[in-house]
Amino acid sequence: MKLIKSAAIFLLGLVGEWFFSRYLSFHGLNPQVLLILTINVAAFNGAPEAMVFGFFWGLCWDALSLKLFGARALALTLIAYGLGLVRRQVDMVTPASQAIVAVLSTIAYRLILGLIYLVFSGQFLWLGGLIFLIEPLYNGVFCFVLAALRPSSYFSSSRSGSFLS
Amino acid sequence: MHRELRLANRLAIFFVGISIFLLSLPLSGLVASLKFSLQYLIEPELYQGSSGLERLSNIPSSLKNLLLADIQNRKLKDEIKTEPVLESEVDSLKTENDRLRSEMDLGKRASFSFAWAEVIKKSPADWYQDFIISIGKNKGIELNDPVFAIGDSSLDAIGRVVEVRSNTAVVQLLTSDLSAVDSYSVSQSSRTRGLFNGLVQGQDSPNLQISYLPVQAPLKEGDKVYTSPNSASFPPSIFIGTVSRVYPVDPFLIFKSADVFPALSPSEINEVLVGRGIKKTEINQ
Numbered sequence: 001m002k003l004i005k006s007a008a009i010f011l012l013g014l015v016g017e018w019f020f021s022r023y024l025s026f027h028g029l030n031p032q033v034l035l036i037l038t039i040n041v042a043a044f045n046g047a048p049e050a051m052v053f054g055f056f057w058g059l060c061w062d063a064l065s066l067k068l069f070g071a072r073a074l075a076l077t078l079i080a081y082g083l084g085l086v087r088r089q090v091d092m093v094t095p096a097s098q099a100i101v102a103v104l105s106t107i108a109y110r111l112i113l114g115l116i117y118l119v120f121s122g123q124f125l126w127l128g129g130l131i132f133l134i135e136p137l138y139n140g141v142f143c144f145v146l147a148a149l150r151p152s153s154y155f156s157s158s159r160s161g162s163f164l165s
Numbered sequence: 166m167h168r169e170l171r172l173a174n175r176l177a178i179f180f181v182g183i184s185i186f187l188l189s190l191p192l193s194g195l196v197a198s199l200k201f202s203l204q205y206l207i208e209p210e211l212y213q214g215s216s217g218l219e220r221l222s223n224i225p226s227s228l229k230n231l232l233l234a235d236i237q238n239r240k241l242k243d244e245i246k247t248e249p250v251l252e253s254e255v256d257s258l259k260t261e262n263d264r265l266r267s268e269m270d271l272g273k274r275a276s277f278s279f280a281w282a283e284v285i286k287k288s289p290a291d292w293y294q295d296f297i298i299s300i301g302k303n304k305g306i307e308l309n310d311p312v313f314a315i316g317d318s319s320l321d322a323i324g325r326v327v328e329v330r331s332n333t334a335v336v337q338l339l340t341s342d343l344s345a346v347d348s349y350s351v352s353q354s355s356r357t358r359g360l361f362n363g364l365v366q367g368q369d370s371p372n373l374q375i376s377y378l379p380v381q382a383p384l385k386e387g388d389k390v391y392t393s394p395n396s397a398s399f400p401p402s403i404f405i406g407t408v409s410r411v412y413p414v415d416p417f418l419i420f421k422s423a424d425v426f427p428a429l430s431p432s433e434i435n436e437v438l439v440g441r442g443i444k445k446t447e448i449n450q
Contacts, residue, residue: 046169051177055180055184065204070184074180077180077181078181
């Protein structure tokens with residue numbers, strides 16, 4: 001049952017990312033649904049589960065992107081790992097704290113992705129200063145709304161039993 | 166907690182390793198095809214325009230051809246969407262033209278319709294003279310109706326109806342030595358229309374000849390030749406052919422002439438369009 005629920009969340013995440021990037025993109029700016037969901041999983045289920053989700057979400061999204069295959073998978077895995085490490089020290093459950101984590105994670109995510117591109121394609125992935133400044137805030141607001149609507153209940157019910165355990 | 170941390174560390178090493186491995190690998194043709202196919206299914210817009218074509222250069226040729234066909238299909242569908250707009254523009258121009266012509270007492274320009282026909286008989290003995298088409302009186306075809314064919318996406322003049330039967334008609338080709346059509350030329354380099362009309366005549370050979378051009382007419386090889394508004398059978402500005410050779414001016418003649426290579430040779434013509442009703446109104450008036 002847990003596995004089916006996880007698979008459904010996984011597919012929902014991909015559809016959400018595709019939907020927002022295609023239909024709700026404003027001047028190249030759209031909420032990073034996969035990143036926000038990875039943060040959500042990391043907050044409620046810990047690093048291992050978030051890393052699995054993040055890696056496969058990233059890999060699927062990389063399959064649809066034009067350039068490096070594996071870049072988003074690596075970036076989301078590292079973000080999930082980092083969040084998993086700090087979640088015991090930082091409150092990541094309330095909407096406000098999740099929004100702040102989303103802002104910081106977006107900056108880290110962009111920097112990691114940029115560095116991966118620098119190493120593997122010789123060019124730092126830079127989408128422009130405006131996007132770099134506004135995207136974290138946009139993600140923060142989106143994450144706050146998502147957390148306030150309590151989609152975390154999907155994950156919170158599994159706090160006692162991760163599919164990895 | 167320690168168990169979770171240990172698991173996270175192991176997963177981190179595993180996933181980072183796989184990611185770096187994937188990042189370092191060049192994509193094989195099959196994987197690249199799969200990736201591009203998925204991408205195209207979800208974001209076909211990425212392959213539009215010049216940057217899209219650049220992306221296509223990395224794709225295996227079999228998939229590339231498939232994607233190009235779909236891109237062309239989308240483009241044509243978009244073009245079809247603009248057809249009603251063009252049609253209404255043409256209608257409004259026609260109305261304006263009719264109004265201006267009536268104000269200038271020029272008489273109303275004839276309207277006409279087209280009928281498709283198949284070439285059903287070509288005689289090797291009269292290869293450049295005529296052929297028989299599959300429609301006749303039954304489809305409203307009349308004597309002297311102009312005949313066109315589609316070549317390189319443009320409408321080309323190829324001949325006129327010289328005999329009408331109940332279900333068939335005989336088309337005399339422009340290449341026939343009995344054919345002549347009033348024409349004008351357009352400079353290929355400057356795209357400007359020449360001021361001089363000439364007469365294109367068939368030679369019973371692959372080439373046509375344009376003559377009765379004034380000696381000062383600036384005709385060059387490669388210039389395009391079109392039907393003139395003065396033509397008795399053809400509507401104006403229909404492509405006839407390209408100037409292939411300009412003859413030196415004979416001091417004893419007061420005009421110059423040139424060879425014209427027709428837009429379509431008889432061997433390329435399998436289906437034709439017959440213009441019905443062209444010029445009739447004007448002639449009647």
